[in-house]
Amino acid sequence: MFSWLGSDDRRRKDPEVFQTVSEGLKKLYKTKLLPLEEHYRFHEFHSPALEDADFDNKPMVLLVGQYSTGKTTFIRYLLEQDFPGMRIGPEPTTDSFIAVMHGQVEGIVPGNALVVDPKKPFRKLNAFGNAFLNRFVCAQLPNPVLESISVIDTPGILSGEKQRISRGYDFAAVLEWFAERVDRIILLFDAHKLDISDEFSEVIKALKNHEDKMRVVLNKADQIETQQLMRVYGALMWSLGKIVNTPEVIRVYIGSFWSHPLLIPDNRKLFEAEEQDLFRDIQSLPRNAALRKLNDLIKRARLAKVHAYIISSLKKEMPSVFGKENKKKELVNNLAEIYGRIEREHQISPGDFPNLKRMQDQLQAQDFSKFQPLKSKLLEVVDDMLAHDIAQLMVLVRQEETQRPIQMVKGGAFEGTLHGPFGHGYGEGAGEGIDDAEWVVARDKPMYDEIFYTLSPVDGKITGANAKKEMVRSKLPNSVLGKIWKLADIDKDGMLDDEEFALANHLIKVKLEGHELPNELPAHLLPPSKRKVAE
Secondary structure: OOHHHHHHHHHHHOOOOOOOHHHHHHHHHHHHHHHHHHHOOHHHHOOOOOOHHHHHOOOEEEEEEEOOOOHHHHHHHHHOOOOOOOOOOOOOOOOOEEEEEEOOOOEEEEHHHHOOOOOOOOHHHHHHHHHHHOOEEEEEEOOHHHHOOEEEEOOOEOOHHHHHOOOOOOHHHHHHHHHHHOOEEEEEEEOOEOOOOHHHHHHHHHOOOOHHHEEEEEEOHHHOOHHHHHHHHHHHHHHHHHHOOOOOOOOEEEOOOOOOOOOOHHHHHHHHHHHHHHHHHHHOHHHHHHHHHHHHHHHHHHHHHHHHHHHHHHHHHOOOOOOHHHHHHHHHHOHHHHHHHHHHHHOOOHHHOOOHHHHHHHHHOOOHHHOOOOOHHHHHHHHHHHHHHHHHHHHHHHHHHHHOOOOOOOOOHHHHOOOOOOOOOOOOHHHOOOOOOOOHHHHOHHHHHHHHOOOOOEOOEEEHHHHHHHHHHHOOOHHHHHHHHHHHOOOOOOEEEHHHHHHHHHHHHHHHOOOOOOOOOOHHHOOHHHHHHHO
């Protein structure tokens, strides 16, 4: 009767061995999670079954926002070239979902052809019907940025009277489908249009459970003054706080993401810093893609387990012959109590349960007599996967990261600020004077020399104790002053001569002006007399 227990014990001692993370994810899903999903009709309630393309595809970025917030322009800015099907204007121009992907030949693939291509991760979108597929295309073009990531452009979310016009398909459900599969969701807001329409509010709520992927861009920020920008930023955070129910604040990037001159250039440095932060976030996606897919599989497995408990509990409560319809209504109305009971019996976190109202709506159309009772073996296989196989894959993820060259998004706007004088922070802070023939510290050295000779130098050097008395006047913490000391004490003799002391004061000034200190002293900051020593 319990013959399977022995084999299960052997199985746990000998976890699955995989060659690659992608292969491991596919095998675990097909052999361990998919049987549970199919047995309890998970795909009818939550999300279609995953396919090989879902595990093999490049990282995807989903752009969401109201019309005329600059979504299509943002893609154009990243790629630094037009893409097929691109339309830009102040009115709602993008009326389709456009998957912008890499291809050797520039062109457009219509939606109905996309959903039959096994190499593309869009086959399950077939369920949304022709009304959606006629509004879905793939724009392919050879572009270096698209060699690492794909970008999904979405129709502008409508406001006012426009949002009452039906699109012919479930817009929020389509966005939720994409949200489950993308690596990053970027919500774009226009600094002049902060009102969040009913449709936008529904969309953001549909993206619940994916807050970890969400980032916010406050676009067109160069069109308002600094004082107004502060108020707009505050208003945006307040509006988001009412819709996104998380204690953490979503990261908001402020800027103007297009290639035109800034209308009000007062905040140029802020925009540059924000752009670099956003670019770094996007560039990290290929490196973290395997980890994201692993994380999404774990989330899916937890939801599938909870779903199995819900369906089996409903099956258990149903009468075998009479009063099925009345009992069904009673169970749907009392679903919150069933959630609570499952939570207590199986020690499941409340956050793992599906949305109550939505689940109740979906259950109304289901035949409870076709539901399956609890099958412990299926759940134990998934538990074992989460406890053992996932841990093996985590090790493999780290191994792949160390063995492969660092994967980053390259080309387009990502290259423009990477090298040369227009790189972020070039010629500022510790980089000041990088192109000067003379030593940049020499400008203020006479002032530093006056202080140096009051600190009782012996043989042209001051002790660490005397240097400390002067350096602590900056009120910088000891950890920072310790780093400055290491950078300035070039000959590592525990003392500072006049040039090293001047250098230490220059680095203190750099830090006090709000710049970061370098980990190693740049060549242009080496005192002239020490350059041969360093070489």
